[in-house]
Amino acid sequence: xxxxxxxxxxxxxxxxxxxxxxxxxxxxxxxxxxxxxxxxxxxxxxxxxxxxxxxxxxxxxxxxxxxxxxxxxxxxxxxxxxxxxxxxxxxxxxxxxxxxxxxxxxxxxxxxxxxxxxxxxxxxxxxxxxxxxxxxxxxxxxxxxxxxxxxxxxxxxxxxxxxxxxxxxxxxxxxxxxxxxxxxxxxxxxxxxxxxxxxxxxxxxxxxxxxxxxxxxxxxxxxxxxxxxxx
Amino acid sequence: xxxxxxxxxxxxxxxxxxxxxxxxxxxxxxxxxxxxxxxxxxxxxxxxxxxxxxxxxxxxxxxxxxxxxxxxxxxxxxxxxxxxxxxxxxxxxxxxxxxxx
Numbered sequence: 613x614x615x616x617x618x619x620x621x622x623x624x625x626x627x628x629x630x631x632x633x634x635x636x637x638x639x640x641x642x643x644x645x646x647x648x649x650x651x652x653x654x655x656x657x658x659x660x661x662x663x664x665x666x667x668x669x670x671x672x673x674x675x676x677x678x679x680x681x682x683x684x685x686x687x688x689x690x691x692x693x694x695x696x697x698x699x700x701x702x703x704x705x706x707x708x709x710x711x712x713x714x715x716x717x718x719x720x721x722x723x724x725x726x727x728x729x730x731x732x733x734x735x736x737x738x739x740x741x742x743x744x745x746x747x748x749x750x751x752x753x754x755x756x757x758x759x760x761x762x763x764x765x766x767x768x769x770x771x772x773x774x775x776x777x778x779x780x781x782x783x784x785x786x787x788x789x790x791x792x793x794x795x796x797x798x799x800x801x802x803x804x805x806x807x808x809x810x811x812x813x814x815x816x817x818x819x820x821x822x823x824x825x826x827x828x829x830x831x832x833x834x835x836x837x838x839x840x841x842x843x
Numbered sequence: 844x845x846x847x848x849x850x851x852x853x854x855x856x857x858x859x860x861x862x863x864x865x866x867x868x869x870x871x872x873x874x875x876x877x878x879x880x881x882x883x884x885x886x887x888x889x890x891x892x893x894x895x896x897x898x899x900x901x902x903x904x905x906x907x908x909x910x911x912x913x914x915x916x917x918x919x920x921x922x923x924x925x926x927x928x929x930x931x932x933x934x935x936x937x938x939x940x941x942x943x944x
Binding site for chain 1: 850851853854862863866867870874877885890892896897900901903905911913914918920921922928929932933936
């Protein structure tokens with residue numbers, strides 16, 4: 613008597629080929645492509661904000677220089693390094709799943725999770741600093757131009773800070789989603805759910821995590837670096 | 844009907860290590876160069892380094908270098924759509940005040 617397909621799936625990772633696919637390889641590529649298509653829509657999602665930044669930076673250059681110089685260079689830089697480390701541990705985690713090293717997989721996913729939380733912790737500390745300095749756009753916004761430039765305006769800096777909060781906030785939201793997904797992966801990996809024959813969730817959540825890293829690779833120079841020497 | 848799929852490529856650990864070291868060196872370089880006033884080249888250099896870092900992540904960490912052509916096509920489409928958005932929008936905004944100069 614043939615067993616129920618669902619229970620067969622739970623017993624053996626190698627048997628997890630859904631009915632619409634010819635084989636596990638085809639299923640893996642279909643899952644990958646789905647994630648890449650999703651990520652290309654994310655490019656447009658963040659892309660709209662990048663474009664707004666470019667347009668408004670051109671219009672309010674001196675205000676953007678003043679706003680950019682007020683950000684915490686060290687937190688931005690350390691966070692860049694932390695996120696690159698987390699991408700590295702995630703890439704190694706995917707490799708561990710591919711070669712069936714389950715203990716290494718759990719360890720590397722946990723490291724990635726910790727690095728992601730370090731990033732978020734530093735980011736929220738930075739937000740708190742902006743809050744203390746009254747640099748949150750809105751009725752209470754104050755900016756006293758530590759590196760005063762006569763062509764900068766308080767409204768222009770407020771616009772910069774608005775874009776800064778939306779862009780880094782949306783990025784942080786993606787990080788929170790990533791951290792939740794990695795937590796789920798760790799729980800599943802501890803149950804030995806992933807095998808060399810089937811580990812699509814590890815691979816695809818890995819792709820998502822690297823994408824979020826790439827968004828930061830662009831946010832970091834745009835917000836923190838390109839105007840740093842222009843006080 | 845069967846579709847051709849590549850065998851999953853296992854990337855050697857040393858490749859990941861090299862890519863990671865390169866990424867951290869590039870991040871340090873862009874952070875240091877930002878303190879020198881290079882005029883318009885600050886933005887150019889920072890952007891060039893960001894693109895290099897992105898390519899390293901996409902090609903090696905995201906395995907695009909070893910992926911099927913359909914995935915290359917999706918990547919190309921993402922870049923192309925984003926390009927349309929930026930080029931057409933900026934061709935408006937950057938040229939609005941030309942006649943007043």
